[in-house]
């Protein structure tokens with residue numbers, strides 16, 4: 001056992017990253033546990049969580065240091081995504097692709113799929129959405145002022161902006177936004193009982209949510225217009241169109257990835273600024289000059305995506321450790337973002353932080369977050385609108401956290417002003 005600077009004692013024997021109970025432990029204990037894991041001579045092997053619809057696996061190595069996460073991300077030929085990036089277990093390929101599309105694939109197919117949509121996410125294209133992002137943020141704050149203090153920040157504020165923007169980009173009419181919201185909650189909930197009702201029926205619920213989104217995209221595919229669904233339906237990959245199944249899974253990836261993560265970053269942001277009023281004052285002294293750094297710091301500290309998985313394609317040594325073909329590794333972005341060898345005083349929320357870079361949007365490699373520019377823009381506009389129009393807004397009480405190891409989510413957060 002070691003005593004780390006957060007003042008909590010943990011021992012290696014009591015750390016099980018696969019146990020959901022670990023993710024419900026107080027933040028200081030989790031920080032201490034990861035500090036202890038980072039201090040080990042090599043990555044620690046953990047058992048896989050059991051699920052009914054996958055065979056038992058032989059466990060995974062937890063990559064918790066910044067250097068390991070960065071180097072594995074860079075070397076996608078050895079640390080591949082094609083056997084699953086969003087699940088620890090080896091799921092049937094159809095299931096993997098259905099819920100992950102290109103995120104669960106390797107180049108060259110991954111690159112071909114990514115190219116279909118990547119143009120829509122460049123800074124130049126995102127600039128064209130600036131007016132829409134601004135208009136929606138204004139509407140959200142207008143509504144919030146009418147609702148008054150005491151309401152749920154997640155549903156009334158944080159969830160609305162990313163949902164509206166990704167739905168607009170996809171060409172999904174307003175009447176279907178609630179379906180998208182509910183289905184993506186289920187897909188990313190990782191078995192949280194609030195969304196799963198009965199975790200034993202997880203696979204069924206997941207497939208049901210996937211099916212609802214699949215039906216939606218099929219019904220919209222013929223509608224035409226200048227949107228991402230049209231880009232997907234008209235795309236040509238090696239002379240072939242995407243099948244309805246591929247179209248559906250791509251659509252699921254975009255709406256799910258474009259929603260939850262940014263929502264959680266905005267909710268964590270309010271919580272962090274509430275707990276660190278000095279940092280908020282620093283930001284407000286020079287909002288335009290400092291907001292870029294503040295957004296990166298929110299994403300670093302929150303790390304809305306806790307980990308992604310890779311599988312080792314051939315025996316390979318990295319940073320003094322030998323990985324064997326077939327080994328699974330989990331890239332713990334959350335932990336790499338707290339690595340004391342890269343970040344001074346890593347547990348401190350510091351909007352002026354100059355060290356890094358963080359890996360909250362993934363490491364440098366082919367799967368680096370496609371939506372990073374969009375997410376940054378949404379978070380920036382939301383906080384500008386909130387903090388200038390309701391300067392006293394704050395989180396009241398502790399966040400109600402999602403029960404998941406994969407997504408660092410906030411389900412509810414009361415706000416006061």
Ligand code: HEM
Nearest residue numbers: 102103257258261262265305308361362367369370371375
């Ligand atoms: C990939 C985080 C917002 C779409 C990723 C990855 C991370 C991440 C860590 C890496 C996956 C890997 O290593 O395998 C985040 C965070 C966000 C955010 C923290 C918000 C704060 C968005 C938005 C979109 C988006 C707004 C819009 C559609 C995607 C897609 C991928 C991805 C499509 C897969 C890219 C690929 O496999 O090539 N994201 N994301 N993300 N993200 Fe984001």
